[in-house]
Amino acid sequence: MKISVKKMALAMALTAMPMMGFAGNKGPEWLSKAVAYQIYPSSYQDSDGDGIGDIPGITSRLDYIKGLGVNVIWLNPVFVSGWFDGGYDIIDFYKVDPRFGTNTDLVKLIDEAHKRGIRVLLDLVAGHSSDQCQWFKESAQGTDMRYSDYYIWSNEIPQKEVKIIAERKLEADPAVSKRGKWVEADAPRAKYYEKNYYMCQPALNYGYANPDPNHPWEQSCDAPGPQAVRRELRNIMAFWMDKGVDGFRVDMAASLVKGDKDKKAIKALWAEMRTWMDAKYPNHILVSEWCDPQVSIPAGFNIDFMIHIGQKCYSTLFFPKGTPWQGNNPNPDKECYFDRAGKGNLEKFIDVYAENYAKTKNDGYIAIPTANHDFQRPNVGSRNTPEQLKVTMTFSLTMPGVPFIYYGDEIGMKYQMNLPSKEGSRERAGTRTPMQWTNGANAGFSTVSDASKLYFPVDTENGKLTVETQEADKASMLNYVRTLLKLRAENPALGNDADWKLLNVKGGQVYPMVYVRSAAGQKVMVALNPTAKKQTMTVEGEAKKVLSTTGKANFKKGKVTLDAFSTLIVELQ
Template identity: 40%
Template sequence: MSNTPPPSNPGLDLESEVLYQIYPQSFADSNGDGIGDLAGITSKLDYLADLGITMIWLNPIFDSPFKDAGYDVRDYYQIAPRYGTTEDLVTLVEQAHRHGIKVLLDLVPGHTSEEHAWFQQSAQPEPNEFSDRYIWTEHAFDNGAGLPFIGGEYDRNGTYILNFFKSQPALNYGFHQRNRPWQQSPDAPGPMATRQAMVEVMKHWLELGCDGFRVDMADSLVKFDTEDKQATIAVWQDMIGRVRAMYPNVILVSEWGKPELAHEAGFDMDFYLDWGDNGYHLLTRESPDPLDRTHDRSFFAQHSDTPATDFIVQYEPLYRHGLFNIISGNHDTPRLAPRLTEAERMAFFFFLLTMPGVPTIYYGDEIGMEYVKIPTKEGGYARTGSRTPMQWDSTQPNYGFSTAAPESLYLPVSGGPSVDKQPQLLALTRQLIAIRRTTPALQASAPLEFLPTPHPRLLAYRRSHLTIVINPSAQPLDYPDANGTMVAGIGGAELTGAGLHLPPTAAAIVDTDK
């Protein structure tokens, strides 16, 4: 099984990029108010550059009532005061560029906060330029034709459609299949005005120096679309085309999970998301509970019997369509620790940093920060336990995240690993990123070929002249077809006269040309 994906944008070189996701309120607090901020991120650029990071994605930083941690935008043109100012963002971008790091903002195009000025105008009973910026039904006793809706909140005679939480009314990009009078065509004046408004938002932040956007719920724009999302794709092709006409090097990565559609829409990258029993889920999250190790059947859990082929058969067809980023985790998924041991997480990072696409590291995963069960905060619910403060220095109050009193922190520090303790995983991450960035065979669109193995728990793949073999199991295993020079290894992996010997939870990169 071999394939080389096409470049997403021929003018854009993403080959050696490594993406790092920052949850801004939990990364670094510069002013002691207990909440992370833009100046705090700027103060940690040396750490990111030393790690080898080339691109950061900031979760939403725009003004918001924070009923969904900023994914309920109140003003696309205003930085949330708790994070700082526009000037602070410009400083961050300028300093990041000096460190060789690009900056992506989180764009939420499918909905806003109910407090957004657009929505407040749209909710007025008298027609105005924003009346069709959102999706409203014909009268206050109408339903949403199968879509979630709210009625009785405003004087306008209609109910409005939601995109996620109650506080997030859906912006109007039209309907592909229409069976009610209030369902507009994607090319009607209202939906076209919504497109233009979002294009202007993107242009504004690109003009200030930002490098691009991670796009939230990118597939959710046109309602009642076909399964292959052709109407939504057409909307994105239009908007991206207009932005790229002015900013040809803009970087766009989608939260879509279907790279064949995301790349057709014009995105440069897509994320492999944690969906139920999909291939990514099988790798590290096949557990009934984020903290349940006993019943964990994840491929990278040492005691599991899940074969490598369960992942391969799902991933390989998707990879063919372009850059498909594997993630260590994100703000919506439980962290791998403490359910997976450090050795198991090291094996997973070995995989993450040697696979195609742009590897994406969620802040703190590189040191083994742990998922904790804590009360919900800002609409996080079960996700809140993956959003705790970054742990910089175990000798400092709040692990160096903030000088505020512990009770004033955005979320409590979870404890455990920290940067100052230099966990083995952190050293491995730094080593593998350095190898990846200087080795074209390991980069984003270099060829990939999965290889047959003598045991179902072995995962082996070739990337040009390099062979990567991972043994996540509890037993020592041998891979006979790896002769050459060891480039990197963990867990005591070693080349012998009979090939590659891998003790439990071991992995290696072998250069077969040497």
């Protein structure tokens, strides 16, 4: 039997790399200058007048995106979906949903983006499908079909799960309940299936890390079914990468292997995927929704988000009292750092971010996004003025790692409170509203004549929160974002790989936040005052050049002084 040298090399890599880890291998070189922009496709630009955004609409806005200083876009799911969870309940992983266009439209978007130096990431929902997926329908019929073991079925489940199912039925809307692990189906295959999030999202079967012999539904990770699912996952990734996609953001990346308390099995799975990608698609990347960089990056992810789940330091920074996500803020008083009251603290940020950064800075990137589709925007509650929002944006675009701007945050779009839920959005509806382009009808998002047919309503605050208005204002949020990204590109010390040192210490001075970035012989100090009061701090060093200020701020004789809602970026001698 003849085996090619290339195939042998790949097989050896797949065997060896998961054991070796990815220390010092941050990924392709382009990541060092990557700046990403997240687009929720239903809400960005409607090209056909049906009130819902689509792929041709995104393509028509690529010049705007490039003009921001962005060179990567991440699209939330665009595949055929049941639309019970905003596209995260996928029916066909190989086909674009007709509401967005066609596979050809997506390939055209990728090609046009590449012409402009923009890379494209897709959302990879690896842990589950829709219950309308053909795989699941076939799996439900019996044990001897092609997809029978793509899912987890049982006629018997623990009694506590039976009780949860009974209690879930009494909830106002059981379909959107996240409680429990099992769903009652009464299918020919078995009475129950395991879910991954909502009831309509059956978990794909990647196996159990430590299968219990008394639980026949718990297959090992190397059983035929779980191995077939791994091959399917690689097939999905290869299908889209062969069409030009540059990588994936992986939804719920830690959820695939069940019963994996120490995460060894899921780390091995993703190490296998990264090794395969590095060998077959070496210029591509994986981004995780894991929110535990010390675990996810050694497992093979190039980037991990630090957001409101997992280690909740993000929540202590950005989720103020009286807003929908205050419950995610672990501070007892629910005060957050970036708030006019100035009652926040940096304890969690120092404990979590600083530690994760120190342990992963040579191996991958941490991303602290401005917001995303799952939680509120910076413009929420009493944090609602351009001056305040410029402070949060300065933080987002001067930290190490890969910046991610959520569409609309560059113009200060606000989180709209109390919108009705649509497609499983619940309170997330207010952060998924249409991009606001112009001062005209529907803010330029759609030509639909009946505004009630818009995906969600727009709120431009009489035209202030639109691209059109802010393009004409040199002091606008939009132009400030462009300025920050230009500074980041031109100054090595503000780059993705540059070192970072927080000058605030645990138990010490809380405001202002001051940190120093350094690289290639350059040092840059960033000082932020999100409060309504003047703040000062003594800092060693002397200013060489002021790179940027907002509000009134200076650094003289070793003292940083910032008036309310102000920022200062200074190159140090």
